[in-house]
Amino acid sequence: MSLRVEDLDAYGCSxxxxxxxxxxxxxxxxxxSRHPNMKTCPYRRCQQDFPTATQMAQHVLLDHHGYL
Structure with missing residues (x-):
């Protein structure tokens, strides 16, 4: 049985x-704190722009990791 990335309860900074x-x-x-100018989603198929790094991080958690 192989472990898929989506099976992990983890997310990170690549x-x-x-x-x-x-x-x-x-x-x-x-x-x-480490990437304050990162306002574009780093996922290749997404690349959405956001006004702040906080909003981009929230987007990653909610839309890509399903965190609520």
Whole structure:
């Protein structure tokens, strides 16, 4: 049996190679403090633009990881 990425309860920063397991606020803080100008979704098929890095991080959690 192989483990798929969507089976993991983790998301991370591919730039810094850091994982955040079910810690959404730590993830958002990381994005805002380390990548404050990252306002475009890093997912290749998405690339949506947002007014702030916080909104982009929220989008990643909600729309790509299903975190509510």
């Amino acid at each position: 730039i810094c190679e850091v994982e955040f397991e079910r810690r959404p606020f730590t993830f958002m803080d990381h994005v805002v």
